[in-house]
Amino acid sequence: MHKKFFNFRLFKEGFKQLKLFGIISLILYLLSVVLLFINQIGGRNIVTIYNCNPLVLLSYTVIAPLFTLFLFNFLTSRNSSDFYHSVPYTRPCIFISFFTSIVAWIALIHFSSTILSVVMRLCMPDTFSIQWTSTIKTSFGIFICSIAVVCGVLFSQSITGTIFTNILVTGLILFLPRLFTTIFISMINNRTFGIISTNYFSTFLTGSKNMVVYPIMSLFLDSGFKTAFESYGEWFYTLILAIVYFALALTFFKKRQSEVAGNAAVSNTLQAIYRIAVTMFVCMIPITILCDKETAFSASDLPMYITMYVIAIATYFLYEIITTRTVKRLLKIAPGLIIVVVLNVVAVFGVSTISDYELSNIPKKEDIESVTVLSSEDSDLSYIDSLMSGLQIKDKKIISSTINHFEDYINSSKKVKHSYYTDDSNIYSVKFTAKNGATLYRNIPLSSSTVKKIYTYASEDSTFLKSLESLPDYSDVTVHISCNFPANYTVKENKDIYTSFYNEYKKLSTKQKLYLQLNDYVSLADISDDYNNMSAICYLNIYTQDSSLYIPVFDEFFPETAQKCIKLFMGSKKEIKDNKKNINSLENSTLLSDGDSFTISIWTNNNDGNDIYYSAERYDNSVSVSLSSNSVNTDSSVNANNYKFPSEFIKKITSLAPDSYEELSQSDETGLISITFDNSVSSYTLYMVPTDKVMECINNFTKSVSDNF
Amino acid sequence: MIKTENVVKTFDDFTALNGVTCQIPKGCIYGMVGSNGAGKSTFLRLLTGIYKPDSGSIMIDDLPIWENPAAKEKYSFVPDELYFLPGTNMNRMADFYSAIYDRFDLERFRYLTESFKLNPKKSVNTFSKGMKRQVAIILALSCHSEYMFFDETFDGLDPVMRNLVKGLICEDVIENKATAIITSHSLRELEDLCDQLSLLHKGGLVFESDIANLKTTLFKVQIAFTHEFSKESFNSIEMLHFTKNGSVANIIIKGDKPVTIAQLKSMNPVLLDVLPLTLEEVFTYEMAALGYSFEDVLEGGKDNA
Incomplete structure (x- = not known):
């Protein structure tokens, strides 16, 4: 038995063979973890896997394929393949023992570096707050992903015989099915004017569950690396994928004949499949163009299509030449092009047929039980969207107008593509639920009047209102305190402010909660105009696992939280006084070296956006001054001897600044401005309310600078 | 005893072995000669379970060889194209073999390495063709196998080493009752060593007999x-x-x-x-x-x- 399925000595041998790569990788991982930790000391950090273990993504993108290709490289040359097939172990035993060696190394590198990074940060709880759930889940997610990649590479190695085809077919196995599906969905979507919501396709088709491919493909297709390692659904899908790859790899490895080592593929049939797959990849370009209605086939396009198909045919034969290093079989493989032609025809007609069917699939008003607005497809999912996705709207008028929008959109788009888009409408993902329980997901441009009806309906729905009652717990969210100036806060302060906010939110009236949650839709839902004159002290960006929430901290709604925020930014009474004293002392300071500068950064809180940046630099016995405030932008050089630090402004502004945060919070004004003084050696910040006197002082200063230079 | 019956092996359109039937008794040195492409190496790869015959059966001591660790445990194989781990030395290879073969004898390995005057710490890559072959022979002989397969083993060995290797093979056969199966394209190479000789031609065993x-x-x-x-x-x-x-x-x-x-x-x-x-x-x-x-x-x- 110990030589049939798994052998520990063989496992150890595999582990030993990977020792060099393993130790180098481990050192790099641990080094990067330690260096990043040292770099982060002094700041205040919320720790996730990405900012504590910077190389973590390499586990599945580099380590997993590299280790697998190396350890199973014996399959690519005759002598090594013969050797391993002659040893007194069954093929499954070699396969499983070596597979576990690779997984063991990946686990060792991956988890030891993550554990070290977390343990180091646990020693400094004031500086680092570890997002345990996210860190552990992401770490396991990436590990599962690595196993899937190992299995994918093994599958490829079992059905190919050279390093080149190992790598190429690995790419085909991992990416091509997903790429083809994405392109087909995109073609269907394009021909159906984007009506098909991503929710319509099963998650297997959208690919978002595939942790191996989705983040990498999103990097190229969605212009950003989207992480998907935290969800159990993704784990499960990727694990199933890994098991399928593993089973296929094991089956082919068992059946594999040693003599195929060095051949491009283990059989002529498989070689034909790879060749056709690569050719079809090239064919996707003309197919996509052909399927796009906007560029319908015309005689003038013929040279372009001919060129593309000539390239595809060349690819077909080139693949054979490159992988087999011979031209002998070119004539023999030529009939395979018939399959390529058939597949092209099937693809074009398939897309056309499916698209036509989808366009004709318009629900009948009398059949629909409810509609649900899932999200606006233009942006990431907001918290209110996620709450709205649970709301079944059974109002007949809303159902009717939604279907009308849908019909109008299709009819007008058939005449002129995208003609329906107006300033008055936004695309929403809508779920229709029929009386018989069937569902249909569609992207529909809804007019503002329909959206208004929907939110008004929501504001009267008891289930929806109940979901508004409370916010997620601190452990389930990441909170950023956002103000109009840079602000530092400890993790403890962050938690304290959210807790206070959370408690005050609970006490708010339903109307107030609706106003906060629907602030983007206030004008649509006619919820209230009572609060329109309020100004926020700061904002809380609250991120849940799949949505985000942006709520203003109004003094009227959250008095305790507002006080805490002001106190947080201003500090204690003694600190404020010391701060003012330090700022006053700056007027006598001088610039020590050529690279030094006096900088005054003023962050105001008005809507004009006139933040001011004033900088005076000494360089080659001269001082340059720049001032930016809306359209004012002065830049000139003066003699250093004539240059004076704006001491008058310092004196005046410090005299206007409050001596305690109580004084500040008692002001009628809301919102804060900050003024930072920096002489390249020290930096001090004043927090103030934007009273008329303060604003006058700032305006006079900017004017004087503009006039002087 | 090794028994093969009607063993057929084809590669695409080429028939490498066509119905080979033979019996190799235990405790003998069996030589197999044939020209290049006669099917000698294919036959050894079939005997060692590397290749699976298209038809026919191969048994070692009444055990089928294909995917059978119990049968594979009985032999060691020195192929014509040798395999060593990348960047390895002899000590590491001994370590590798001891992980794979239960009966690998480290003492014998050291003794033989000394006899062949090879440096076990030196990278095998720096060895000459003949020295590499000596390494493979040492490793095979250290396995104390019941059956030893040598494919064109004497190629690249100087006369002194040939005699040394022949002596060691004979010693193993006499003392341990081992069986050696040796292929060569040179009849004279095997003349003074084998008890039995067979001739393979175009995938068929055309002649087999006791030398004496x-x-x-x-x-x-x-x-x-x-x-x-x-x-x-x-x-x-x-x-x-x-x-x-x-x-x-x-x-x-x-x-x-x-x-x-x-x-x-x-x-x-x-x-x-x-x-x-x-x-x-x-x-x-x-x-x-x-x-x-x-x-x-x-x-x-x-x-x-």
Whole structure:
């Protein structure tokens, strides 16, 4: 038995063979973890896997394929393949023992570096707050992903015989099915004017569950690396994928004949499949163009299509030449092009047929039980969207107008593509639920009047209102305190402010909660105009696992939280006084070296956006001054001897600044401005309310600078 | 004992082995000769379970070899194309072998390494072709296997090393009752080593026999008479070859030597010389009797000897 399925000595041998790569990788991982930790000391950090273990993504993108290709490289040359097939172990035993060696190394590198990074940060709880759930889940997610990649590479190695085809077919196995599906969905979507919501396709088709491919493909297709390692659904899908790859790899490895080592593929049939797959990849370009209605086939396009198909045919034969290093079989493989032609025809007609069917699939008003607005497809999912996705709207008028929008959109788009888009409408993902329980997901441009009806309906729905009652717990969210100036806060302060906010939110009236949650839709839902004159002290960006929430901290709604925020930014009474004293002392300071500068950064809180940046630099016995405030932008050089630090402004502004945060919070004004003084050696910040006197002082200063230079 | 029955192996359109049936008894040194492409290496790869036969059966001590660790445990194999771990030295290879083979003897490995005067800490990549082959032989011999397969093993070894290796193989066969199966394209290479010889040609086993028996049952006679004689004069004797130059005839005879000599003496020849045959001559005449031309079957055999 110990030589049939798994052998520990063989496992150890595999582990030993990977020792060099393993130790180098481990050192790099641990080094990067330690260096990043040292770099982060002094700041205040919320720790996730990405900012504590910077190389973590390499586990599945580099380590997993590299280790697998190396350890199973014996399959690519005759002598090594013969050797391993002659040893007194069954093929499954070699396969499983070596597979576990690779997984063991990946686990060792991956988890030891993550554990070290977390343990180091646990020693400094004031500086680092570890997002345990996210860190552990992401770490396991990436590990599962690595196993899937190992299995994918093994599958490829079992059905190919050279390093080149190992790598190429690995790419085909991992990416091509997903790429083809994405392109087909995109073609269907394009021909159906984007009506098909991503929710319509099963998650297997959208690919978002595939942790191996989705983040990498999103990097190229969605212009950003989207992480998907935290969800159990993704784990499960990727694990199933890994098991399928593993089973296929094991089956082919068992059946594999040693003599195929060095051949491009283990059989002529498989070689034909790879060749056709690569050719079809090239064919996707003309197919996509052909399927796009906007560029319908015309005689003038013929040279372009001919060129593309000539390239595809060349690819077909080139693949054979490159992988087999011979031209002998070119004539023999030529009939395979018939399959390529058939597949092209099937693809074009398939897309056309499916698209036509989808366009004709318009629900009948009398059949629909409810509609649900899932999200606006233009942006990431907001918290209110996620709450709205649970709301079944059974109002007949809303159902009717939604279907009308849908019909109008299709009819007008058939005449002129995208003609329906107006300033008055936004695309929403809508779920229709029929009386018989069937569902249909569609992207529909809804007019503002329909959206208004929907939110008004929501504001009267008891289930929806109940979901508004409370916010997620601190452990389930990441909170950023956002103000109009840079602000530092400890993790403890962050938690304290959210807790206070959370408690005050609970006490708010339903109307107030609706106003906060629907602030983007206030004008649509006619919820209230009572609060329109309020100004926020700061904002809380609250991120849940799949949505985000942006709520203003109004003094009227959250008095305790507002006080805490002001106190947080201003500090204690003694600190404020010391701060003012330090700022006053700056007027006598001088610039020590050529690279030094006096900088005054003023962050105001008005809507004009006139933040001011004033900088005076000494360089080659001269001082340059720049001032930016809306359209004012002065830049000139003066003699250093004539240059004076704006001491008058310092004196005046410090005299206007409050001596305690109580004084500040008692002001009628809301919102804060900050003024930072920096002489390249020290930096001090004043927090103030934007009273008329303060604003006058700032305006006079900017004017004087503009006039002087 | 190794038994093969009607073993067929094809590669695409090429039939490498076509119905090979043989029995290799335990405790012998079995030599297999054949020209390049005759199927010797394929046959060894089939015997060692590297290849799966398209049809037929291969058994070692009544155990099927294919995917059977119990059967594979019994042998060690030195192929024509050697395999070493990348960037390895002999010590690491010994470590590797001891992980794979239960019976690997580290003491014997050290002893043999010393005997061959090889540096076990030096990278195998820096070794010459012959030295690499010595490493492979040392590793195989250190496994204490019941069966040892050597494919063109003496290629690249100098005469001193050849004799050393032959000695070690014989030692293992005599002392440990091991069985060695050795292939070569040179008959002379195996002449002084093997108990049994077989000849493989175009995927078929055309000839298989015991060497001692071959040499005693086949002999050459020079004979002359005072009277005229022809081939028909010897009809009662099994002749493989007959030539006559003048009054002297050269006859290759197959049969019991004393009985045949007595029979010839009774014919009162004026000249009767019994001459020994080289193994190559034995093969030539045996093959001719089977309808093969030895030169065709074993092309280059003489050159490489």
